[in-house]
Amino acid sequence: MLLHPLLAFLRYDPTTNPLNNNEWSFPLLEILHILGFALSIGTIAVVDLRLLGWGMKRSTPSQLLKDTAPWSLAGLAVMLTTGPGIFSSDPYMYLNNQGFRFKMGALLLAIVYNYTIRRKVAMANASGAAAALVGGISLALWVSVVAGGLFIAFV
Amino acid sequence: MQIAHAIQSTDLGTAIRESALVFPVILTTHLACIAVFGGMILVTDLRLLGWALKGRAVADVVDGLRNWKRLGFCIMVAMGALLAGSEAEKYAINPFFWCKMITLALIGVHALVFRRSVYAKASEFDSTGVIPGRAKLAAALSLLLWMGMVTFGRLIGYYEPAQKTQSMIQTTAANPHS
Numbered sequence: 538m539l540l541h542p543l544l545a546f547l548r549y550d551p552t553t554n555p556l557n558n559n560e561w562s563f564p565l566l567e568i569l570h571i572l573g574f575a576l577s578i579g580t581i582a583v584v585d586l587r588l589l590g591w592g593m594k595r596s597t598p599s600q601l602l603k604d605t606a607p608w609s610l611a612g613l614a615v616m617l618t619t620g621p622g623i624f625s626s627d628p629y630m631y632l633n634n635q636g637f638r639f640k641m642g643a644l645l646l647a648i649v650y651n652y653t654i655r656r657k658v659a660m661a662n663a664s665g666a667a668a669a670l671v672g673g674i675s676l677a678l679w680v681s682v683v684a685g686g687l688f689i690a691f692v
Numbered sequence: 693m694q695i696a697h698a699i700q701s702t703d704l705g706t707a708i709r710e711s712a713l714v715f716p717v718i719l720t721t722h723l724a725c726i727a728v729f730g731g732m733i734l735v736t737d738l739r740l741l742g743w744a745l746k747g748r749a750v751a752d753v754v755d756g757l758r759n760w761k762r763l764g765f766c767i768m769v770a771m772g773a774l775l776a777g778s779e780a781e782k783y784a785i786n787p788f789f790w791c792k793m794i795t796l797a798l799i800g801v802h803a804l805v806f807r808r809s810v811y812a813k814a815s816e817f818d819s820t821g822v823i824p825g826r827a828k829l830a831a832a833l834s835l836l837l838w839m840g841m842v843t844f845g846r847l848i849g850y851y852e853p854a855q856k857t858q859s860m861i862q863t864t865a866a867n868p869h870s
Contacts, residue, residue: 568846571726572839579731586760593756596748604745608738612731676728683727684720691716 544628556626563626570619577612578679580605581651584659588672598659598668613648636692640685647678696780708778715778722771726842729764732757733838740810740831742823750823754814786851792844799837806830 556562584601586592593601624631631637658671699705708714738744739753776783783789810830817823 564846564850568843571723571842571846575727575731575842576734577731578727579729579734582728582731583735583757592760593748593752595752595756600747601745604747605735608735608744679727680724683724687720687723688716691712 540628540632549628551625551627551629554626556622563623566619566622569615570623573612573615573619574683575612577609577616578683580609580612581679582676584655585672585675588655588659588663588668588675590664590669597662599662602656602659609651631689634689634692636685636688636690640682640689643678643681643685647675647682650675650678693781693784696784699777699780702777704774705778705780708774715775718771718774722768722775725764725768725771729761729768730838730842732761732764733834736761737831737835737838740823740827741835742828749815750817751814754811758811783848785853786848788844788847788851792841792848795837795840795844799834799841802830802833802837 551557556566583592583605584598587594587596587598587601596604655671655675658668663671700709708718735744736753736757739746739748739750745753776789806826810827813827817827
C-alpha cells in the first residue's frame with residue numbers, strides 16, 4: 538500500500554488525532570457516514586430498480602438519473618469526507634484490515650461503474666435484460682461496499 | 693431480565709450469538725436495507741418537501757417506491773429482531789436501544805396519523821400542483837424520526853453499563869499492583 542510509507546514519513550501519530558481524544562466525535566462521524574450512504578445508495582437504488590423494470594415506472598431511467606444524481610453526489614460527498622475522517626483515527630489498523638481493503642476495492646469499482654457504464658445505459662433509457670443486468674450489478678456493488686465496511690469490525 | 697434471558701437462550705438466539713459469521717451477516721443485511729430502502733424513505737420525504745425529484749410526479753415517487761419500502765422495512769425489522777434477540781440481556785439494559793424502540797413506535801404512530809391524509813393522496817398533490825403543509829410536516833417528521841433511528845441504532849454499540857466500570861474499579865482496587 539502506498540499510504541504506509543507516506544504515513545511513516547509524516548510520522549503520523551493517531552493518538553494526537555482529536556477523534557481519539559473525545560467521546561462524541563467518532564460516533565458522530567459514523568452516524569453522518571451512515572446517513573450519507575443511505576442518501577447516495579438510496580437514490581442510486583431508485584434508478585437501479587427502474588433499470589430492473591421495477592419501482593417508479595412512470596418515469597424513464599434517464600429522467601430518474603438526472604433528478605437523483607445531485608443527491609447521490611451529495612451523499613457521496615458526505616461519505617467521502619466522513620469516511621477518511623474515520624480512517625484517520627487508526628490508519629494502520631484499517632490498511633491491514635481485509636474488510637477495509639475489500640471495501641475500498643468495491644467502492645472504487647462502484648464509483649467508476651456508476652459514472653461510466655451505468656450512466657450511459659440509464660441515459661439511453663435502455664430496457665430489457667441488459668438494462669436489468671446493469672442495474673443489478675450496481676446494487677450488488679453498493680451492497681458489497683456496505684458489507685465490506687461492516688466486516689471491518691469482524692475480521 | 694428473565695424474559696431477556698429466555699429470548700436469547702432460544703436455540704436461534706444462541707446460534708446467532710455464538711456464530712462468528714451469522715451475526716455480522718445479519719448486521720450487514722440490516723445495514724444494506726438501511727442504505728437501499730432507508731434511502732428510498734429519504735427520497736420520498738425530500739420529494740414531499742419539494743426539494744428533490746421535482747420533475748417527477750409525487751404519486752410516482754410515493755406509489756412506485758411504496759412496496760419496496762415495505763419489503764425493506766420487513767427485512768430491517770426481522771434482522772433487527774434477530775440481532776436484539778440474540779443478545780437480549782445486553783439490549784434490555786441499553787438506554788439507546790429503548791430510545792430506538794420508542795422512535796420505532798413513533799414511526800408507527802406517524803404512519804397511522806398521515807397515511808390517509810398524505811400518503812394516499814399523492815395524486816391529488818400532482819393534479820393541484822400544491823403540496824399541502826400537512827404533507828410537508830409528515831415528510832419533515834419522517835426525516836427526523838428516521839435520522840433518530842440511525843443515530844440511536846449506532847449509539848447502541850457505544851453504551852457501556854455502569855456495572856462493568858464499577859467491577860473494573862474494584863478489580864484495580866483489589867490488585868493495586870496489576
